[in-house]
Each structure stands twice: as structure tokens, then as C-alpha cells.
Amino acid sequence: MYEAVHAHPEGEATVARFARTAAEQGYDGIVVRTREAEFDADAIREEYGVDVAAGVEIRADGPGSAGGAVGNFRPDFTVVTLRGGDDALNRFAVESDRVDVLSRPMSGRGEFNHVLAKAAAEHGTRVEFDFGPVLRSTGGDRVRALSDLRKLREIVDHYDAPFVVSANARSHLQLRAPRELRAVGEAIGFSSEAVAAGLAEWDAIVGTNRRRLSEEFIGPGVKRGRYEEER
Amino acid sequence: MKHLPKHLRPRWRYLAVGLEAWPDADLSRRTFQRALWYSAGNLLGDPGSADADLSLFDFSFSEGEGEALVRARHGHVEAARAAIACISDVDGAPVRVTVRGISGTVRACEERYMGRGSGNSVRRDIAFAGSDRPAVVRGDAADVETDAGRVGATPLDFE
Incomplete structure (x- = not known):
């Protein structure tokens, strides 16, 4: 299972510190959502036994600039997520084949509905269940976040849209172990299996995109390899 | 009772x-x-x-x-x-x-x-993000004071 994090300079911990903590908590790897983060993935893997995937979380004002950013970053980053929270951006993300994850679709004024869920299923854009506010906020903010999560869950469930789960940690102190997230998920109406699947989905994204970005890959279903000599 | x-x-x-x-x-x-x-x-x-x-x-x-x-x-x-x-x-x-x-x-x-503490922490300056900064180092974890606030790091970030 992987967790996707906001590292220094955006967050309050370096990628290495996240990796050290993630290893202690039983994660197989982390996805770095911060484009500016500096790290040496090989050294980290050697030291802590945790895989690190480079990613970017695009924050755009509208679909136009988001499209440009996706085009720019897609070739260089294993995981491309787009911060939602606005109807036009949510729609753009779920209809784009090149965006892996629509993060925080319900934050701000963002809404999610059956049309977006169907598009997400069709285009393979994962919808993120952000557990951050459940873990870290209180009072009315938390109630709103919980009811948004419930709504999103019902829609995503019904249309079988792909999804990921994350605590959206901005420091090593905000990371929670997979078992903890599963327990929290059960307390707020998710099944433990769904949360585990949401964490494992990050692995799937990393695996697929690494294959796609590798040199052997030419197009879907086409790759360079040995030709068949005999039939 | x-x-x-x-x-x-x-x-x-x-x-x-x-x-x-x-x-x-x-x-x-x-x-x-x-x-x-x-x-x-x-x-x-x-x-x-x-x-x-x-x-x-x-x-x-x-x-x-x-x-x-x-x-x-x-x-x-x-x-x-x-x-x-x-x-x-x-x-x-x-x-x-x-x-x-x-x-x-x-x-x-x-x-x-229980009883897994990684030992005592030490205060010392470390080279982080281009300059020497005060930090608290405990085992293989280091909490660094930067101008923009605290940052959790490990020896991989400064050695």
C-alpha cells in the first residue's frame, strides 16, 4: 500500500522523513505530490526499504491552464493528480485520460455527481477520498467533510468509479498507518476493504505509469520485445 | 461489593x-x-x-x-x-x-x-537547504528550524 504526501517545501517534512515514517507504519511506498520536492529515490529505498514515486499535484484556476499543466508534467512525473474543488476542474479531471487522480473533489465549492462518476469510470481517473479533515479537523468543518465523503462514496460506489484513499499528510506527524485508516474508514461508513483498496490503488497507478513511461512501451497493447521466431 | x-x-x-x-x-x-x-x-x-x-x-x-x-x-x-x-x-x-x-x-x-525509544536527542547545527541551521537530532530523525518553520528531515537530507 502507498500513501500520497505533500513534502517539503510545500509540507513540513522532507521526502526522506516521510519515507522513514511510512516504513515504520507498514507502507510499501509513497507518492510525492510536491513537484518542487528534492529527493534521491534510490538512497531512500536502500535506507528505509520504501519505494518513492515522483508526482505532481496540479492546482489550476481553470480547465485551460490545467490542460497546459497536465501536458507539461505528464512526461516527467509518474503520478499526476489534479486538485479539484471547483465544478469545471472536477469535470476536466474526470474527462481527461492523462490525469491519474482527481484530489479533494469536494473541497471548496466543488460538487460531484453521477455524470462525473461515469466519466471517471470511463477515463480511469481515480477520485480521491480525502481523510485529512476526518483526522485533523473538528466541529462543523468535520461534519461537513464527513457528509461530503458520504455523498461522494455513494456516487462512486454506485457507478463503480475508481478511487484512492489518502490522509493528505503535510508532515510526517500527519501520516497514519493503513490499519488506522481502515479503522477510521469503518467508523465513518466505509468498509475496511474499500479503504485498503483505495490505498492499494496508488500502487496500481505507480505500476502502470512506470511501465508506460519506460522505453519498452510504445502504445497500449504494443511494446518492444523479442519477436516470435516460431509458431 | x-x-x-x-x-x-x-x-x-x-x-x-x-x-x-x-x-x-x-x-x-x-x-x-x-x-x-x-x-x-x-x-x-x-x-x-x-x-x-x-x-x-x-x-x-x-x-x-x-x-x-x-x-x-x-x-x-x-x-x-x-x-x-x-x-x-x-x-x-x-x-x-x-x-x-x-x-x-x-x-x-x-x-x-513498549520501550522502543531511539535514545537521547542532540542539539546541533546541520547543513540543510543551503545553509547551517539549528536542529534536534534523535536517532535517524532530525527536526530542523528553518526560516519558514520546522521541517522534519533525516540524515539523508544533510549528509
Whole structure:
């Protein structure tokens, strides 16, 4: 299972510190959502036994600039997520084949509905269940976040849209172990299996995109390899 | 009053919880206990908290690292784990909580999961992001003071 994090300079911990903590908590790897983060993935893997995937979380004002950013970053980053929270951006993300994850679709004024869920299923854009506010906020903010999560869950469930789960940690102190997230998920109406699947989905994204970005890959279903000599 | 017959006595599970915070955080048994109860109350509600019946058995914390032993009722361990996971700060200080393991007795829990501190912390300057900065180094973790606030790092970032 992987967790996707906001590292220094955006967050309050370096990628290495996240990796050290993630290893202690039983994660197989982390996805770095911060484009500016500096790290040496090989050294980290050697030291802590945790895989690190480079990613970017695009924050755009509208679909136009988001499209440009996706085009720019897609070739260089294993995981491309787009911060939602606005109807036009949510729609753009779920209809784009090149965006892996629509993060925080319900934050701000963002809404999610059956049309977006169907598009997400069709285009393979994962919808993120952000557990951050459940873990870290209180009072009315938390109630709103919980009811948004419930709504999103019902829609995503019904249309079988792909999804990921994350605590959206901005420091090593905000990371929670997979078992903890599963327990929290059960307390707020998710099944433990769904949360585990949401964490494992990050692995799937990393695996697929690494294959796609590798040199052997030419197009879907086409790759360079040995030709068949005999039939 | 007479003790309950054995089959009616509550059965308990003991959760070993690892704690981590910034080096200047000041956590006490009382403030952590309050955070635990609030977290359970907010996540599980009054009935759920009463069912889980969490109580803090043991607590130690110094220099940004510590551990706690939390007792929960058998059969409500997952609810207890969720409540513990939702402790994000104690008295305003951000903390990380990780359930290291669960046992049926205090002793087994202590022997298996407690007493894992990584030793004393040292204050020294380290080269981070282009200049020397004050840091607190504990084992292979370093909390660095930068102009923009604190940053958690490891030796991989400055050696």
C-alpha cells in the first residue's frame, strides 16, 4: 500500500522523513505530490526499504491552464493528480485520460455527481477520498467533510468509479498507518476493504505509469520485445 | 461489593501506542488523556465511547517522542484504533500516533511493544537547504528550524 504526501517545501517534512515514517507504519511506498520536492529515490529505498514515486499535484484556476499543466508534467512525473474543488476542474479531471487522480473533489465549492462518476469510470481517473479533515479537523468543518465523503462514496460506489484513499499528510506527524485508516474508514461508513483498496490503488497507478513511461512501451497493447521466431 | 463472576467481568485489550511530536512539544499524561477522550467522543459519540471504554494506563513522553498504553474493551478494538488515529494534536501540539500492537495483558503489551525509544536527542547545527541551521537530532530523525518553520528531515537530507 502507498500513501500520497505533500513534502517539503510545500509540507513540513522532507521526502526522506516521510519515507522513514511510512516504513515504520507498514507502507510499501509513497507518492510525492510536491513537484518542487528534492529527493534521491534510490538512497531512500536502500535506507528505509520504501519505494518513492515522483508526482505532481496540479492546482489550476481553470480547465485551460490545467490542460497546459497536465501536458507539461505528464512526461516527467509518474503520478499526476489534479486538485479539484471547483465544478469545471472536477469535470476536466474526470474527462481527461492523462490525469491519474482527481484530489479533494469536494473541497471548496466543488460538487460531484453521477455524470462525473461515469466519466471517471470511463477515463480511469481515480477520485480521491480525502481523510485529512476526518483526522485533523473538528466541529462543523468535520461534519461537513464527513457528509461530503458520504455523498461522494455513494456516487462512486454506485457507478463503480475508481478511487484512492489518502490522509493528505503535510508532515510526517500527519501520516497514519493503513490499519488506522481502515479503522477510521469503518467508523465513518466505509468498509475496511474499500479503504485498503483505495490505498492499494496508488500502487496500481505507480505500476502502470512506470511501465508506460519506460522505453519498452510504445502504445497500449504494443511494446518492444523479442519477436516470435516460431509458431 | 462482591466481585462479578468471571464470565461477566469485562475483557480488555491493551493497545501500545507510539507517539511522536516536534521536540519542543509538551505532552503530559493529563493532556493526552483528555485528547484521547475528546477524540473518542467526537468520532464514536457517547454510546460508542462508553462501549470502547478507553482509558490511559501508562504514558511517557520526552523530547518529542513517547509511548502510551491504552486499555479498550475486547470487541471494540477497531473503534479504539480509529479514535486513537484521530488524535492529531494534544493541547495545540501536533502529534503522530501509531498503534504498534495489541495484547490481552498489560505485561505482554509492555514486553512486546513498549520501550522502543531511539535514545537521547542532540542539539546541533546541520547543513540543510543551503545553509547551517539549528536542529534536534534523535536517532535517524532530525527536526530542523528553518526560516519558514520546522521541517522534519533525516540524515539523508544533510549528509
